[in-house]
Amino acid sequence: MRFSWTWQLVPDECYVCGGELEKPVKVGNIGFGLHPECFLGYWRERRQVPTLGIKRSFGGTPLKTVNMECLQSKFSLNLTDGCLHECVYCYARAMPSSPPHGIFFLRSGIVERVKWFVRNARVVKPVYMSPVSDPLATGELAKLTVELAKFFVGEGIPFYLVTKGKVPLKLFKVVEGFPFFALQVSLNTLDREVLRLLEPNAPPPDLRIRNIIRAKNHGVFTVLREDPHMPFLTDSPEQIKELTCLALDLEVDHIVGSFVGMRASSVSHKEYLYFWFRENGMDWLIKKYEKLFARGSVISGYRIVDWRYRFEKLRQIRKLIVEVGAKTTYGLCMEGMRGLWIGDKCEGFRFPPVRRRDGKFIPVEGCGGECKVCTTPCTPRQVKLEW
Ligand code: SF4
Numbered sequence: 578m579r580f581s582w583t584w585q586l587v588p589d590e591c592y593v594c595g596g597e598l599e600k601p602v603k604v605g606n607i608g609f610g611l612h613p614e615c616f617l618g619y620w621r622e623r624r625q626v627p628t629l630g631i632k633r634s635f636g637g638t639p640l641k642t643v644n645m646e647c648l649q650s651k652f653s654l655n656l657t658d659g660c661l662h663e664c665v666y667c668y669a670r671a672m673p674s675s676p677p678h679g680i681f682f683l684r685s686g687i688v689e690r691v692k693w694f695v696r697n698a699r700v701v702k703p704v705y706m707s708p709v710s711d712p713l714a715t716g717e718l719a720k721l722t723v724e725l726a727k728f729f730v731g732e733g734i735p736f737y738l739v740t741k742g743k744v745p746l747k748l749f750k751v752v753e754g755f756p757f758f759a760l761q762v763s764l765n766t767l768d769r770e771v772l773r774l775l776e777p778n779a780p781p782p783d784l785r786i787r788n789i790i791r792a793k794n795h796g797v798f799t800v801l802r803e804d805p806h807m808p809f810l811t812d813s814p815e816q817i818k819e820l821t822c823l824a825l826d827l828e829v830d831h832i833v834g835s836f837v838g839m840r841a842s843s844v845s846h847k848e849y850l851y852f853w854f855r856e857n858g859m860d861w862l863i864k865k866y867e868k869l870f871a872r873g874s875v876i877s878g879y880r881i882v883d884w885r886y887r888f889e890k891l892r893q894i895r896k897l898i899v900e901v902g903a904k905t906t907y908g909l910c911m912e913g914m915r916g917l918w919i920g921d922k923c924e925g926f927r928f929p930p931v932r933r934r935d936g937k938f939i940p941v942e943g944c945g946g947e948c949k950v951c952t953t954p955c956t957p958r959q960v961k962l963e964w
């Protein structure tokens with residue numbers, strides 16, 4: 578049988594029990610890079626799921642403009658395919674190139690490729706690290722991220738990180754005083770048990786809160802992503818209040834709110850979420866989710882839950898910000914509902930693309946981030962570079 582490149586990279590033996598693997602290993606449409614029973618056994622024993630990092634020589638374009646409208650004014654950069662946090666709602670796992678559960682691929686040589694790309698580029702859009710992975714998920718990745726941060730700061734390339742991982746102090750030192758850096762910390766509840774269930778390998782809430790405190794101490798523009806909220810798990814009025822008020826106490830610059838979406842074109846995305854609920858004795862939740870999804874719709878390729886349900890919860894966050902009288906702005910991710918926003922930017926900031934002049938990168942003036950209708954496009958065509 579001929580396997581796709583992702584399955585070819587998966588070992589022939591289960592890395593937990595050493596037994597033979599009959600690839601592709603599937604439960605319904607869900608792929609696993611080891612025996613599903615070993616995956617679940619490991620979770621029950623350790624309250625974490627197993628993950629194996631496999632080096633993959635990376636030959637693609639390291640900085641890419643992806644198709645989603647809101648990401649077109651940025652370059653996306655992922656250091657891995659798949660992510661070892663293994664969040665049960667993970668959007669990355671719904672991508673066709675995603676490795677099966679329990680495996681992630683390290684893009685070997687990625688840092689050199691990024692440097693090469695930038696050194697040969699005329700225009701560089703702000704770099705988003707990392708839309709479908711976490712740039713600080715391991716110590717090894719954190720080292721690469723610090724190296725890239727030094728490079729971006731040195732070249733004057735705007736960039737930002739979205740993470741659940743531990744932000745090293747070194748990184749804050751590198752970006753201190755650089756105007757084009759922002760940190761977005763993802764955290765949808767302070768409830769440790771719920772987080773362990775939903776994001777089995779990600780660091781606990783206190784570590785993520787510490788990232789926010791340190792970022793603020795270093796003068797970094799800091800965003801809390803309450804994203805994605807998971808109905809009946811993270812979004813009770815008490816949970817939303819506790820998290821949002823803590824963020825406001827810490828004077829985060831911006832909050833992003835959103836609800837979970839299930840990729841409509843990938844059956845395994847929702848299947849895995851329900852598989853996980855079932856394996857954790859939460860069949861009752863599946864029925865409730867089905868009802869909410871049935872009353873929902875599809876936005877940008879994602880099936881989302883009932884509008885009214887989302888609106889009430891997302892409005893609570895806005896109300897809390899307004900009541901406190903905080904300077905914090907508020908935006909929503911793929912939710913619409915512009916009337917709830919405070920400010921006009923979903924992420925709270927907008928960095929300009931930069932262009933090369935006299936050997937240095939300087940901001941392109943007048944960029945509104947609306948590439949689709951831009952009258953002075955900075956990159957007329959995606960520049961295709963020879964490697
Ligand atoms: S941190 Fe993001 S990319 Fe990583 S598993 Fe969680 S949702 Fe997926």
Ligand code: SF4
Pocket residue numbers: 649650651702930941943944945946947948949951952953954955956
């Ligand atoms: S200048 Fe135009 S094309 Fe370039 S990032 Fe801004 S909006 Fe997009």
Ligand SMILES: [Zn+2]
Pocket residue numbers: 591592593594595596611612615
């Ligand atoms: Zn096994």
